[in-house]
Amino acid sequence: MAKFLSGTQINEFKECFSLYDKKRKGKIEAKDLITVMRCLGTSPTFGEIDRHLQVHKIEKKGELDFSTFLTMMHRQIQQEDPKAEILEAMRMTDKQKKGYILASELRAKLTKLGEKLTDKEVDELFREANVKSNGNVHYEEFTRMVTLPSVDY
Known part of the structure; x- marks a missing residue:
C-alpha cells in the first residue's frame, strides 16, 4: 500500500x-x-x-x-472524483442542457440539500468562484474554480 x-x-x-x-x-x-x-x-x-x-x-x-x-x-x-460528482449534480439540475444554472438555484440547493451550507458560506464560495448572485453559473467553469488545489501558506 x-x-x-x-x-x-x-x-x-x-x-x-x-x-x-x-x-x-x-x-x-x-x-x-x-x-x-x-x-x-x-x-x-x-x-x-x-x-x-x-x-x-x-x-x-x-x-x-x-x-x-x-x-x-x-x-x-x-x-472519489469531486469534480465529476459536482458536474453530475449540476447537469442534473440543468434540465434544458444549457451549460449553466441560475446562481439563485445553486444557492437554494447548497443551503437546503446534502451537507447544507449557510448563506455566508455560499457567499464566500460565490466570491471565490467569481459568481454574481444574480447571474448564471456556468458549471464547467464553476467546477474548475471550486476544485482547484488550495494553496498552503
Missing part, C-alpha cells in the same frame, strides 16, 4: 486512526470507520462503508487493523 500512498498521507492516516484506537491494540471499531474516513477528507456513503467491510469480511460490530484501513482508504480515494 505504501507505493500508492505518500508517507505524509500514511502518517496523517495513522494519527487519525490512533485517535479512534480506544483500546490501544492497533485496531478501530468498524462502526467508527465512516467517521475516521470523513475526518481524513473522503466522503464515503454508508453503502460504500458496508462494501469495504464486506470485501474484508469484517462484521459491522468487528474491528479492523491499520493495514486494512489503509487499503480501504486507498480504494475510497480512488473511487
Whole structure:
C-alpha cells in the first residue's frame, strides 16, 4: 500500500486512526470507520462503508487493523472524483442542457440539500468562484474554480 500512498498521507492516516484506537491494540471499531474516513477528507456513503467491510469480511460490530484501513482508504480515494460528482449534480439540475444554472438555484440547493451550507458560506464560495448572485453559473467553469488545489501558506 505504501507505493500508492505518500508517507505524509500514511502518517496523517495513522494519527487519525490512533485517535479512534480506544483500546490501544492497533485496531478501530468498524462502526467508527465512516467517521475516521470523513475526518481524513473522503466522503464515503454508508453503502460504500458496508462494501469495504464486506470485501474484508469484517462484521459491522468487528474491528479492523491499520493495514486494512489503509487499503480501504486507498480504494475510497480512488473511487472519489469531486469534480465529476459536482458536474453530475449540476447537469442534473440543468434540465434544458444549457451549460449553466441560475446562481439563485445553486444557492437554494447548497443551503437546503446534502451537507447544507449557510448563506455566508455560499457567499464566500460565490466570491471565490467569481459568481454574481444574480447571474448564471456556468458549471464547467464553476467546477474548475471550486476544485482547484488550495494553496498552503
